[in-house]
Amino acid sequence: MSNVLKIFALLILAAGGYFAWYAAYAPNPNDQIGVALTRWMPAPIREWGCGKLNERFPNQAPTECSAAAQSTSI
Secondary structure: OOHHHHHHHHHHHHHHHHHHHHHHHOOOOOOHHHHHHHHHOOHHHHHHHHHHHHHHOOOOOOHHHOHHHHHOOO
């Protein structure tokens, strides 16, 4: 595997790991990196993350987890 593919795979794993941590354990629902990653996640993963955030922060979930934001995908 070329070095470029290894770096790309590492970046994908890092972003996915950070998003999972953000959704399940972050102390702040408006973490800038977590919110940005939420926008770029595929719909099923975004729904899981938003579900976790809405459970943990019922009145503070980021706008990316609103019904209007989830109905549109990038």
